[in-house]
Amino acid sequence: MSEQRSNKFRPPEQNVSNDFLAEEEVSNDSPESQRKKSQAFSLGIAVFVHAVIFSILAFIVIANFDSEEIEMIVEASSSNTDVVPEKRSFAKKVTLEKPAPPSRRAEKTITATNASSIVMPEITTFSDTPAFGNDFGDGFGIGGFGDGRGGAKFFGTSGGGNRIILVIDTSTSMNNNCGPNGIKALRREIVRTLAALSPNISFNIICFGKDCDGFAPQPVKANSGNIARAKSWMNAYFINKKGGGAFDRTRTSEWGSKGTDNNGIKYAAILPGAVPALAGTSGSSRMDLALVAAFFQKPSSVFLIADGEPGTSKNGQKLSNTAIVDLVLQEAKRIYTGSRLPKVNCISVKGIGQAILKDIARRFGGNYKAVDPAKI
Numbered sequence: 001m002s003e004q005r006s007n008k009f010r011p012p013e014q015n016v017s018n019d020f021l022a023e024e025e026v027s028n029d030s031p032e033s034q035r036k037k038s039q040a041f042s043l044g045i046a047v048f049v050h051a052v053i054f055s056i057l058a059f060i061v062i063a064n065f066d067s068e069e070i071e072m073i074v075e076a077s078s079s080n081t082d083v084v085p086e087k088r089s090f091a092k093k094v095t096l097e098k099p100a101p102p103s104r105r106a107e108k109t110i111t112a113t114n115a116s117s118i119v120m121p122e123i124t125t126f127s128d129t130p131a132f133g134n135d136f137g138d139g140f141g142i143g144g145f146g147d148g149r150g151g152a153k154f155f156g157t158s159g160g161g162n163r164i165i166l167v168i169d170t171s172t173s174m175n176n177n178c179g180p181n182g183i184k185a186l187r188r189e190i191v192r193t194l195a196a197l198s199p200n201i202s203f204n205i206i207c208f209g210k211d212c213d214g215f216a217p218q219p220v221k222a223n224s225g226n227i228a229r230a231k232s233w234m235n236a237y238f239i240n241k242k243g244g245g246a247f248d249r250t251r252t253s254e255w256g257s258k259g260t261d262n263n264g265i266k267y268a269a270i271l272p273g274a275v276p277a278l279a280g281t282s283g284s285s286r287m288d289l290a291l292v293a294a295f296f297q298k299p300s301s302v303f304l305i306a307d308g309e310p311g312t313s314k315n316g317q318k319l320s321n322t323a324i325v326d327l328v329l330q331e332a333k334r335i336y337t338g339s340r341l342p343k344v345n346c347i348s349v350k351g352i353g354q355a356i357l358k359d360i361a362r363r364f365g366g367n368y369k370a371v372d373p374a375k376i
Contacts, residue, residue, distance in 0.1 A: 158367075162198075207234075212286065251265075291360075302343070332364075349370075
């Protein structure tokens with residue numbers, strides 16, 4: 001029997017030189033041990049080969065990712081639910097390139113330093129210089145009716161529209177009832193009223209005694225030149241011949257239909273014979289004639305200041321105040337056929353003549369006011 005050595009741990013023998021040896025190795029391996037070693041080696045080789053193959057495949061996939069096609073499904077909006085979305089694919093390679101240089105060099109930018117002037121078409125303008133005729137009919141033809149915004153104030157009363165006419169009593173009694181200070185205040189109020197007008201507003205002045213003077217045949221624009229002319233035009237009134245003036249009451253009473261006084265100042269002569277409705281009338285303080293003359297110019301507002309009642313007679317018979325107002329209103333309605341009548345504001349000096357002035361203001365939708373110019 002062959003001798004077999006035990007693999008179990010045994011205490012060291014006394015005569016053994018190495019006390020630390022716990023077991024002995026068998027010099028020759030068994031077949032089972034060799035088989036296990038072979039399997040382990042093969043498994044290691046297989047794992048290594050698979051790792052190498054996996055790494056190669058991963059590299060190939062990453063390298064070709066950008067060249068793979070991108071698939072998109074484009075579905076058009078439609079109310080038909082039976083439509084099957086169409087599958088489309090596309091692939092596009094994008095490369096960044098520098099922009100091509102311009103074909104030609106850009107011209108130098110031109111910058112305007114001054115605004116260009118615009119040449120407007122030439123517009124023919126008409127002079128406001130009165131075209132005086134031989135009588136009232138020629139000089140005071142029916143004008144256009146202003147419908148723009150505007151307005152004026154005179155002694156605290158106001159009127160709208162863009163055609164304003166001041167009707168001023170210049171009879172000799174005005175000097176007595178107003179006094180020197182009152183006349184100065186009246187002149188200032190006239191200038192103040194005109195100066196406050198907008199440039200788009202037109203104005204005129206009619207002065208009356210036994211007949212009437214017009215500053216212009218038709219209202220003129222309220223520019224500085226016309227206002228200065230109107231102020232100068234009014235300076236000759238309220239002086240009378242006793243005071244060294246060139247005329248009493250009106251220029252027409254002194255020079256008739258001539259249209260120019262002895263100083264070369266022009267005026268529009270207004271005589272009763274020029275108005276058919278007032279033909280055959282006469283008298284003093286002809287506010288009725290002045291109002292009808294104003295209406296022929298189609299004003300939007302009229303301001304009347306007076307210190308008494310008109311003494312109008314027709315065919316030798318004196319007319320009552322009511323008859324006079326009826327006549328004025330009748331003529332106004334004829335002139336303004338189909339249009340709105342103008343507003344007439346009436347100012348009484350110290351309340352004198354208030355009855356007829358209140359009646360006129362009431363019938364023409366205006367206001368009445370009594371003032372003492374000397375106290376203004």
